[in-house]
Amino acid sequence: MNALEVKGLTKVYPEFTLDKVSFCVPQGHIVGLIGRNGAGKSTTIKGILQLIATEGDVAVFGKNMDVDELAAKQMIGYVGGGFRYYPMNTLVSIRKAYAPFYPAWDQGKYERLLAQFDLSERKKVKELSEGMKVKFALALALSHGAKLLIMDEPTSGLDPLSREEFCDIVLQLVREEGVSVLFSTHITSDLMRIADDIVYLSQGKLLAACPLKEMLNKYKLVRFSSLADATAAKAIGVKAVKEGYEGLLPRDMQISTNVTVSDATIDHIIVHLEKANEGEWVC
Amino acid sequence: MLNLIRKELALCMHPTAFIFLIFAVLVFVPNYPYEVIFFFSCLSVFFCCMMGRENGDIAFSCALPVKKEHIPIAKMLVVFGLQGIVLLLVGILGAVKGAVLPAEQYVNQAGISANLALVGNGAVLLGVFNLIFFPRYFKSPDKIGVPFVIGAVVVFLLIGVFIVLRWATPLYSVTLNGLNSVNTGAKAAALTIGIVIYIAMSVIGCKLSMRRFHRIDV
Numbered sequence: 082m083n084a085l086e087v088k089g090l091t092k093v094y095p096e097f098t099l100d101k102v103s104f105c106v107p108q109g110h111i112v113g114l115i116g117r118n119g120a121g122k123s124t125t126i127k128g129i130l131q132l133i134a135t136e137g138d139v140a141v142f143g144k145n146m147d148v149d150e151l152a153a154k155q156m157i158g159y160v161g162g163g164f165r166y167y168p169m170n171t172l173v174s175i176r177k178a179y180a181p182f183y184p185a186w187d188q189g190k191y192e193r194l195l196a197q198f199d200l201s202e203r204k205k206v207k208e209l210s211e212g213m214k215v216k217f218a219l220a221l222a223l224s225h226g227a228k229l230l231i232m233d234e235p236t237s238g239l240d241p242l243s244r245e246e247f248c249d250i251v252l253q254l255v256r257e258e259g260v261s262v263l264f265s266t267h268i269t270s271d272l273m274r275i276a277d278d279i280v281y282l283s284q285g286k287l288l289a290a291c292p293l294k295e296m297l298n299k300y301k302l303v304r305f306s307s308l309a310d311a312t313a314a315k316a317i318g319v320k321a322v323k324e325g326y327e328g329l330l331p332r333d334m335q336i337s338t339n340v341t342v343s344d345a346t347i348d349h350i351i352v353h354l355e356k357a358n359e360g361e362w363v364c
Numbered sequence: 365m366l367n368l369i370r371k372e373l374a375l376c377m378h379p380t381a382f383i384f385l386i387f388a389v390l391v392f393v394p395n396y397p398y399e400v401i402f403f404f405s406c407l408s409v410f411f412c413c414m415m416g417r418e419n420g421d422i423a424f425s426c427a428l429p430v431k432k433e434h435i436p437i438a439k440m441l442v443v444f445g446l447q448g449i450v451l452l453l454v455g456i457l458g459a460v461k462g463a464v465l466p467a468e469q470y471v472n473q474a475g476i477s478a479n480l481a482l483v484g485n486g487a488v489l490l491g492v493f494n495l496i497f498f499p500r501y502f503k504s505p506d507k508i509g510v511p512f513v514i515g516a517v518v519v520f521l522l523i524g525v526f527i528v529l530r531w532a533t534p535l536y537s538v539t540l541n542g543l544n545s546v547n548t549g550a551k552a553a554a555l556t557i558g559i560v561i562y563i564a565m566s567v568i569g570c571k572l573s574m575r576r577f578h579r580i581d582v
Contacts, residue, residue: 127581127582130426132423134579150429150431151430152429161427165420166421166424167419167420167421168419169419174375178370178371179428181370182428182429182430
């Protein structure tokens with residue numbers, strides 16, 4: 082059974098449309114939701130959590146959100162870019178208000194997580210660093226037995242060390258507790274480390290929903306000495322770089338000209354596909 | 365629902381919600397338009413909503429395992445509780461004033477005396493505020509100013525109407541004025557009518573709020 086199934090999720094705003102987005106999060110997988118700012122990542126997550134009115138179906142461990150929203154939400158831990166709520170309140174007052182909503186709340190686990198994350202409940206939210214806020218949100222989410230973590234850009238605003246530490250924690254959760262994760266970010270280096278699958282959105286359209294390796298294996302990054310060479314090779318999303326021009330080519334494509342070829346990262350793939358503005362299905 | 369109400373009390377109450385309850389003692393101020401006491405209750409609702417917005421309370425609440433339409437109910441039930449307390453306090457302190465002070469000091473030159481009819485007037489004011497403010501607020505919880513200004517203007521206009529009635533009509537200047545022990549039946553009837561109006565308007569306000577809040581994008 083999939084931890085999360087999204088089918089035909091659609092939201093129409095006057096100037097933006099999230100267009101029939103469908104993907105799934107297999108149980109025990111970390112799925113990265115990627116795309117540039119305004120691509121529809123947060124709208125997708127809000128739609129999944131029913132924070133906005135959308136069309137389409139969302140099911141969490143088989144429970145449809147329209148039919149059984151409360152039971153589905155019991156299994157979700159939502160981490161919305163750190164903990165931006167109640168800055169003047171102490172962690173203990175927030176926990177006391179939050180815990181009763183979850184019958185499966187495990188106070189012992191919560192205390193162990195606070196100790197692991199080096200968090201003091203006597204502190205106010207505003208006294209926490211950005212990294213600490215993310216950890217507090219994680220502690221709340223995990224202590225009610227969430228089986229699916231949905232995180233909306235949790236690493237934005239974190240320094241590289243804190244991001245590394247956050248990724249380690251997520252990996253540990255998946256390995257030791259079998260939690261499934263949907264993780265939106267535009268810092269794709271984090272995903273290169275921990276993601277199993279990628280969901281790629283561009284201008285509200287789904288362009289890829291596939292294993293990360295499959296996406297990375299589809300393209301290679303090619304550096305050309307001149308724009309004419311790049312054009313002749315039909316490179317995708319050609320852009321000028323410090324020494325020549327750079328673009329993507331299908332990995333299996335043979336190139337005759339004198340070029341430098343390297344592995345494409347998610348960043349490279351997104352940058353060049355967005356540059357090409359092709360809006361075509363990637364994988 | 366109980367959990368939501370507990371969360372409201374623990375995280376969403378601005379201190380003025382409780383401080384303004386004490387303003388019920390203003391019934392001891394001689395020659396004061398006592399209906400203004402109920403406006404402070406409306407003001408505390410505004411402060412609580414402002415605090416909720418700064419705290420991201422609506423987004424936090426919507427992510428909890430609760431039905432979306434229960435969120436406005438919980439918020440409004442807490443407000444109804446506080447409004448019930450201020451109505452009760454005004455009634456009790458008005459009665460104490462009538463029992464303690466000489467009868468001539470009980471007469472109010474700025475409006476109706478602090479009696480049961482005043483509590484009825486207060487109930488009408490609060491009911492009207494609930495009907496005007498909450499459906500507009502829950503239609504767009506980020507915009508608190510306009511619903512409050514509209515609610516406050518109507519409340520003050522009504523206060524003006526009550527003051528005019530106090531001087532212009534025998535019903536208000538004689539029958540419903542003065543000590544509770546005089547014309548008790550009429551004052552009790554005014555209180556009952558006020559409470560019925562309060563309940564009706566608050567229930568309508570609550571239903572409209574639920575409907576509008578269900579449609580909004582958080």
